[in-house]
Amino acid sequence: MYEYWEQIHAFISQPWPWWMGGITIGSTLFLLLYFGKEFGLSANLRIMCAADGAGDFADFFNFDWGKQGWNLMVALGAMFGGYIAANYFGGDGTAHISQSAVHTLNQIAGSDILTYGEVPIVPGKDVINRDIVINPFWNLYSWGSLFTLRGAIIIIGGGFLIGFGSRYAGGCTSGHAISGLADLQMPSLVAVIGFFTGGLIMTWLILPYILRIPF
Amino acid sequence: MRLFKYMAVGFMFGFGMWKLEAISFFRIIEMFHFESFHMYGIITTGVILGLAITQLFKRGKVKTVEGIVHQFNDKDKTWWRYILGGIIFGMGWALTGVCSGMMFVLMGSGYTVFAVFIASAMLGTFAYGYFRKVLPH
Numbered sequence: 001m002y003e004y005w006e007q008i009h010a011f012i013s014q015p016w017p018w019w020m021g022g023i024t025i026g027s028t029l030f031l032l033l034y035f036g037k038e039f040g041l042s043a044n045l046r047i048m049c050a051a052d053g054a055g056d057f058a059d060f061f062n063f064d065w066g067k068q069g070w071n072l073m074v075a076l077g078a079m080f081g082g083y084i085a086a087n088y089f090g091g092d093g094t095a096h097i098s099q100s101a102v103h104t105l106n107q108i109a110g111s112d113i114l115t116y117g118e119v120p121i122v123p124g125k126d127v128i129n130r131d132i133v134i135n136p137f138w139n140l141y142s143w144g145s146l147f148t149l150r151g152a153i154i155i156i157g158g159g160f161l162i163g164f165g166s167r168y169a170g171g172c173t174s175g176h177a178i179s180g181l182a183d184l185q186m187p188s189l190v191a192v193i194g195f196f197t198g199g200l201i202m203t204w205l206i207l208p209y210i211l212r213i214p215f
Numbered sequence: 216m217r218l219f220k221y222m223a224v225g226f227m228f229g230f231g232m233w234k235l236e237a238i239s240f241f242r243i244i245e246m247f248h249f250e251s252f253h254m255y256g257i258i259t260t261g262v263i264l265g266l267a268i269t270q271l272f273k274r275g276k277v278k279t280v281e282g283i284v285h286q287f288n289d290k291d292k293t294w295w296r297y298i299l300g301g302i303i304f305g306m307g308w309a310l311t312g313v314c315s316g317m318m319f320v321l322m323g324s325g326y327t328v329f330a331v332f333i334a335s336a337m338l339g340t341f342a343y344g345y346f347r348k349v350l351p352h
Contacts, residue, residue, distance in 0.1 A: 016234040018253045022260025024231030029261075030268045031224045036279040042315035045333075045340040052337075060344035070221045077225020078232070078316060079323025085233035086324035095236045097253075101245035108244075123240045123312070127325030140240070141326045154311050159332040161307025162315055163339025168350065169300025170290065172315040173308070176301075177258060180290065182265030183273075187290040187297050194301015195308060196247075202309035203247035210310070 013091040025178055037070060040175030042166035044075045086127065093130040095121045108208045109137050137211075150213040169194065229320040238320050240312025247309055295351040 032039045046061065047068045054061035086093075094117070097105075102116045113135040120132045124141025145151030166172040169191045171180060177195065180188025235257055236242045246254035271277045275284040308314050311332065313321060318336065322329035343350075 012234075015236070016231070018235070018256025019260050020231065021235050021237070021257025022264045024228060024235065025257070025261030026264030026268060028224055028228045028231075029265050031220075033268065033272050033285055034277070034280055035220065035224075036281060036283070036285060037221075041319070044319075045315065045336050046344070049337050049341050049344065054341050054344060058341070058344040058347065060347050061341075070218055073218045073221035074225035074228070075316075075319045077222035077227075078229030078319040079225075080222070081226040081229025081231070082233050082238070082320035082322070082324035084226075085230045089230075089234065095239040095241045097239075097241050097245045098251040101241065101248065101250040104248050104250060105241060105244065119241055121236060121239050121241075122321065122326065124326055124328075141321070141328055143328050146328055146331060155328060155332050156335045158307045158311030158313065159318075159335025160339040160342070161303055161310060162313070162318070163307075163336030163341075164343045165300050165302070165304025165307055165339075166315050167300070167340045167343040169297055169304055172304060174314075174316050178261055178265055179269075181262045182269045183287055184266070185290045187292065187294070190294060191297040191301040191304075194298050195305035198302035198305020198307075199243075199247050199309040200305075201302070202306040203244060206306075207244075207309060 009089070013089045015091060015096050029178060029182065032074075035070075038175075039179045040171055041071070041075060041078070042162075042172035042175060043068065044071050045163050046167060047072060090121075090128065090130070093121055093126055093128075093132055095119050108211055109135075110212070113137055148213075149215050150210055153210050153213075165198070225319075228316070229323065232317060232320055233324065238313070238317045238324075243309060243312040291352075293352050299351070 029039050047065045050061040050063060050065040097119055099116050102114050102119060105114050106112045120126060120134055122141055123138040125134050125139060126132045139145055140151055140154055146155050169176065171191065176188040176191040181192060232238055237254065237257060242254055245251050272285045273287060279285050315336065318329050318332055322333060
């Protein structure tokens, strides 16, 4: 019995190919529609604001958020999913990005910090201490980084833009790029073009300079 | 327990997104530099399968668990909010390498600093709600 488990564990732990995205996203969408709901994770931010009493300040938060508890459960489940995947099925904990992407990242950093095949999955210390060393330059997802200017811009600034932009646009990657496009909604296509425009502006014109802030 | 099934769906989604490396900042940078098909493959297969699934539900071939045909709401046909909001969201997405679903996945996997990220995202959402009336939609 244990042997089988070993095999299954090794099978799941290997890096997933891109087409598994269709299966993961497709089954998530299918199940939520089957339960009579819709797939859109950024709505949780509005629910959390409303639950914290934001309705006293803006009518936008005066809605029956108690009925939206299911969406918070999806978010909670996603947290558990991340925990189990990272800790028990993480494989070697690397992101299998292309050689040219490694080159680009090293160009941004100004030195050859990352090696092809050994790029950690996220720019932060490995939470389960596999043998991956992260250079301080890329140690962004840490509390220490939060108290540097560039880390603060990335964590606090990024969060603010995500929260503001997703509600302004009426959805995020799950609500517009998946649910909306799958329903052939023109506004969603416009929003997704917006996502990419903003992403390209940030990645090419702004992010390299933020990452190079030395403090 | 009624809500447990939603947690199971979220679990599957979060687990998959981690294994697909969609939570990886490096993958996002790679995507915006057009240096791999990976992320585009994830989104495209998701949308293609999603299209088929949505049509099944729209045409009533598959009914919801309560036995009714799911009602889809058309999005408002205005444009400024999608253009401006989309660009702002995209900038945040590329700045941290995280979108609103992935922040929960990363928080759960042990990067506790994402508590600050989520708090900041709530502040952003609140700011939108507060200034909603003066923003062009």
